[in-house]
Amino acid sequence: MKKLIFSLALLATAFSQAQNNTSYWQQHVDYDMDVDMNVENYQYTGTQELVYTNNSPDTLTKVYYHMFFNAFQPGSEMDSRLQDIQDPDGRMVNNKGDRQNPDYESRIAKLNEDEIGYLRATSLTQDGKKVEMEDEETILIVHLAEPILPGKSTTFKMEFEGQVPVQIRRSGRNNADGVALSMTQWYPKLAEYDFEGWHADPYIAREFHGVWGDFDVTINIDKDYIIGGTGVLQNPEEIGYGYEEEGTKVKRKGKKLAWNFKAEKVHDFAWAADPEYIHDKLETESGVTLHFLYKDDPKVTDAWQKIQPETAKLLAFFNEHIGPYPWPQYSVIQGGDGGMEYAMCTLITGGESYNGLLGTTAHEFAHSWFQQLLGTNESEHPWMDEGFTTYISGLAQKTIKGTSGNPTAGSYRGYNYIATSGMEQPQTTHGDRYDINTAYSIAAYSKGAVFLSQLGYIIGQDNLAETLNRYYDEWKFKHPTPNDFIRIAEKVSGAELHWYLTDWTETTNQIDYAINSVEAAENGTKITLERKALMPMPVEVTVTLNDGSKKLYYMPLRMMRWEKPAEGDVERILKEDWPWALPTYELEIDAAKADIKSIEIDESQLMADVNRNNNTYGQVDSE
Numbered sequence: 001m002k003k004l005i006f007s008l009a010l011l012a013t014a015f016s017q018a019q020n021n022t023s024y025w026q027q028h029v030d031y032d033m034d035v036d037m038n039v040e041n042y043q044y045t046g047t048q049e050l051v052y053t054n055n056s057p058d059t060l061t062k063v064y065y066h067m068f069f070n071a072f073q074p075g076s077e078m079d080s081r082l083q084d085i086q087d088p089d090g091r092m093v094n095n096k097g098d099r100q101n102p103d104y105e106s107r108i109a110k111l112n113e114d115e116i117g118y119l120r121a122t123s124l125t126q127d128g129k130k131v132e133m134e135d136e137e138t139i140l141i142v143h144l145a146e147p148i149l150p151g152k153s154t155t156f157k158m159e160f161e162g163q164v165p166v167q168i169r170r171s172g173r174n175n176a177d178g179v180a181l182s183m184t185q186w187y188p189k190l191a192e193y194d195f196e197g198w199h200a201d202p203y204i205a206r207e208f209h210g211v212w213g214d215f216d217v218t219i220n221i222d223k224d225y226i227i228g229g230t231g232v233l234q235n236p237e238e239i240g241y242g243y244e245e246e247g248t249k250v251k252r253k254g255k256k257l258a259w260n261f262k263a264e265k266v267h268d269f270a271w272a273a274d275p276e277y278i279h280d281k282l283e284t285e286s287g288v289t290l291h292f293l294y295k296d297d298p299k300v301t302d303a304w305q306k307i308q309p310e311t312a313k314l315l316a317f318f319n320e321h322i323g324p325y326p327w328p329q330y331s332v333i334q335g336g337d338g339g340m341e342y343a344m345c346t347l348i349t350g351g352e353s354y355n356g357l358l359g360t361t362a363h364e365f366a367h368s369w370f371q372q373l374l375g376t377n378e379s380e381h382p383w384m385d386e387g388f389t390t391y392i393s394g395l396a397q398k399t400i401k402g403t404s405g406n407p408t409a410g411s412y413r414g415y416n417y418i419a420t421s422g423m424e425q426p427q428t429t430h431g432d433r434y435d436i437n438t439a440y441s442i443a444a445y446s447k448g449a450v451f452l453s454q455l456g457y458i459i460g461q462d463n464l465a466e467t468l469n470r471y472y473d474e475w476k477f478k479h480p481t482p483n484d485f486i487r488i489a490e491k492v493s494g495a496e497l498h499w500y501l502t503d504w505t506e507t508t509n510q511i512d513y514a515i516n517s518v519e520a521a522e523n524g525t526k527i528t529l530e531r532k533a534l535m536p537m538p539v540e541v542t543v544t545l546n547d548g549s550k551k552l553y554y555m556p557l558r559m560m561r562w563e564k565p566a567e568g569d570v571e572r573i574l575k576e577d578w579p580w581a582l583p584t585y586e587l588e589i590d591a592a593k594a595d596i597k598s599i600e601i602d603e604s605q606l607m608a609d610v611n612r613n614n615n616t617y618g619q620v621d622s623e
């Protein structure tokens, strides 16, 4: 009996652990791939050995692979959505009308057999046994020969063949800058299984979520092609092209070269190749090697050379303000169709404008932290990578260039536009499910950047800075969620912040605080403030007197159970909490009404108040 009670107790413990959604685990992959590229017809074949470790508490009977290139075929989900959406991505359509009266035609719908993309598994085994495969366009469903038990590993061996599509979006052949091969989302990629289950999202538009692991990739390609990509080249002395140690004699053998790259603790692998790449290397103080690969084209070479020392400065900034870049190298590669982040590299187009190229490099490089290292699910929470990246790259550029003003001001304007347009959808919307692309972009980039900037208003700049460092420390090489982030901000500051996460990211509730009236009172002045919209906020009111002196009145939000430490030079007066449900607040100050020059709610302009017209009284100096 005693024995039975003991084992029941053990069972109960195991059960409660399995049910505990705060106990973190993540799956693991080890990819070993060998691919052979035909640069004449853009077709390739490959073998993939994938060791998959199931660290979940669940037994798996199926796995899923992303076969992204199948999206670039007439009639695909990506093609359908493109034809359906009101404001399609300009890169993916031809406009047969004009600017005023556009008539869009999907470029995918027009692809011929030899221009489409495809990716097919020609054979697949699990620990030597054949498995049943089912194709669903960009997802391959695999019915396992043997279930994978919790804590166990299994080995998949696959042979695959692919065709690189004409460049439509992110990947492809012969992009607008004439780069031959932009090889992103190019290999059979195992879908992620995490605490929310499988994430076998079809490739419709955006974006990505992957399994952490190690990659060993060999690319066999015509010897004239130069490759940049994820990982560290293992055989530079056989390859050359600037990868070799200075002074090394390179012996290239045969018609094709076998480029072997290794990357550890990443969740994707990308590369690009072109016979006309210039390859520059820059060793940085932190020990990270920066590589730059760009076309030998006089229109772009100046900018691609000028950004190199600036990229080193960006690295130093992000190392300090987020946390140290953990991989040995990072490559900025000309390719793709704009800018897109990958593990240890980015593909960027252009270079005719130096500022444009630097801005894009700053943004994509910042993604090495907010996506490649802090691996949020981009489809579910695009604001966590795009918004955080927009915020930190704006701050980095401001610091490096020494400019003044709020680098996130444009994001506030974007948010205000969508919030007041009637087209806004909450940030919890899946990246593919926004009604229009504009609503996606603003929710992800602008409202996401404002989320962080405004958090600085709520908890103070020092707490925000410390939150970013601790977020890095606790969640690097993992898949953090919005709750994980806000819990860090709570622990750093001591404030209750869940209300901020829910109202800002899960609803379209707005912020609108107003000055209703200013009246002379017995011992000074009575200012009546009103909350006119649903979203709560702590409120700061700056009163400027005719003699130029200033005081800041701070009304904490009661549900935060906390007061922000005073910051800045202006004297701050702490007032009573403002409980959210009360629509008005009477702020009593000791200055006489006649002495007041101006009153302003949130002089910092860091609170995303949708209507600032009712925030002021008197003569406010605008800067």
Ligand SMILES: [Zn+2]
Binding pocket: 363, 367, 385, 386, 389
């Ligand atoms: Zn981005």
